[in-house]
Amino acid sequence: MYIEKLIFQNYRNYSHLKINLHPKMNIFVGKNAQGKTNILESVYLLSTGKSHRSSKDQEMIKWDKENAFIKGEIITENKKKVIEIGLSKNQKKKIKMNGVPLKKRGDLLGQVHSVLFCPEDLKLVKGSPNERRNFLDQEISNLRPRYYYYLLEYNKILKQRNFLLKRIKYKNSFKDTLYVWDQQLVEIGSKIILTRIHFLKKINEFAKNLHTEITNNLEQIELFYQSTVLSNKEDIKNIKDVFQEKLKKNQIMDIQRGTTTIGPHRDDIKINVNQIDIRSFGSQGQQRTAALSLKLSIFELIHLEIGEYPILLLDDVMSELDQNRQNKLMDSLKNIQSLITCTDLNFLKENYPIENQVYQVKNGQLSMFS
Ligand SMILES: Nc1ncnc2c1ncn2[C@@H]1O[C@H](COP(=O)(O)OP(=O)(O)OP(=O)(O)O)[C@@H](O)[C@H]1O
Ligand SMILES: [Mg+2]
Incomplete structure (x- = not known):
């Protein structure tokens, strides 16, 4: 399965974001504290209904705002699943799948699978x-x-x-x-x-x-x-x-x-x-x-x-692996979707296709890396 589109409004340090993701490798490169992990967190949120790092949903709302909205379009078994999550400072989290509100977080489980390495x-x-x-x-x-x-x-x-x-x-x-x-x-x-x-x-x-x-x-x-x-x-x-x-x-x-x-x-x-x-x-x-x-x-x-393979989320793990393990991991990413964050692109070998797959992350904004 893979995530095709990701949309944020007032989520973490992002005001607005709309990106189309590549069905295979997607790389997010940037300095510290720019919003790389926030992107992976949002995919984890769309698949589990909660954050991997904060227990309070409200923490994900942009600091000066009242509400946040996160939407993902996921392709699984050739069908599209649209998951929408609305967060509010003083209301319970709202989750919709294909436009239909889900009663409980449990109803979202098993719909979208991702595995996060951090x-x-x-x-x-x-x-x-x-x-x-x-x-x-x-x-x-x-x-x-x-x-x-x-x-x-x-x-x-x-x-x-x-x-x-x-x-x-x-x-x-x-x-x-x-x-x-x-x-x-x-x-x-x-x-x-x-x-x-x-x-x-x-x-x-x-x-x-x-x-x-x-x-x-x-x-x-x-x-x-x-x-x-x-x-x-x-x-x-x-x-x-x-x-x-x-x-x-x-x-x-x-x-x-x-x-x-x-x-x-x-x-x-x-x-x-x-x-x-x-x-x-x-x-x-x-x-x-x-x-x-x-x-x-x-x-x-x-x-x-x-x-189906789950969506693979790799947060800052490349830099911790030796060359041998990096190569092994890169080879195994060929046929699945991955979202990878890093502070530099040293782990990319010359022969990896990176056109339209590398984003520069800077202060809650993305641009194509060139
Ligand atoms: N609710 C929020 N509203 C606004 N900004 C936030 C919110 N939560 C976190 N941030 C900001 O988001 C940034 C952190 O984003 P993130 O954790 O994605 O960084 P990163 O790019 O992964 O950095 P690193 O390389 O250090 O891991 C910080 O600047 C932090 O202050
Ligand atoms: Mg990070």
Whole structure:
């Protein structure tokens, strides 16, 4: 799939922008703080309904304005999808697809696929478990939109359970109703765990091959789902039984702490390279390469599942790769659409066609690079 047209009004540092994108490579070159990442962010927004870097939609509205508008025309399976997003300082975000308003952000998921590579990807390996869970949840939601609603439901139940736990601490009789929340938490939480396990297994298969290729056979990667609801048998009944049992066992601790100490909201992904846990013990280079393998695996998995390659967004990553890896990456971009940001064009070899594909970005304005 590819994005054909991109239109902004009062989005980030852009007042107005209208560009036709090339179905293959598009390069955005410019100095720092000119609006390169903002462009990639908008494509991420059109495919997921939210920004990859700010949790508040309002931050994307141009500072002196009340509303922002972002529109993308995407070609997928030879059909056009028009996605429009309206942001407002004091109203909820509005999303339309082909002119029809969508009721929820979840309805947008799975419509347009993109994969973003950015310097912050390192956090996927090095950062807190939260980073890895969010990554997994986001990617699963895009491919299995029903999962997104599981998550919403789970978080709602979790909040209510935690609220009750805090009240029990002061009034023990509230304890009688705890089992109601436990049951619901187990029901939906187990589905989340099982979906994550299956999904991670698929990513793992791709990651293994990609990682040995990237590292010229020097390193082997292995991903594991590390659950607080330890269950050796990966079927739903077993996970539910163990989850229920553990909740009971941890009840006193949960009441003391006023929070639920086990469940998918506390789980993690373990990343081993040559049998070493590189979340804590990997070198910076190993961590970066592992993050790259993870993202590339998502890219391949989307292709496998939907039969089309997602739009590839590369934010400032060229400069971080050595010549060998740059060439490898450039070669693999020949048949897909990519939007690449950079501060210089050194990575372009002479034989790459760059006519009508390179934009100069300067203070929220684009011009053809010449
Ligand atoms: N809501 C907003 N309204 C107006 N300007 C904004 C808004 N949000 C961010 N900016 C501006 O956008 C610019 C940053 O854009 P962006 O992150 O795309 O830069 P960049 O070209 O990718 O730079 P770098 O090379 O440093 O990554 C900054 O000048 C910032 O002040
Ligand atoms: Mg940037």
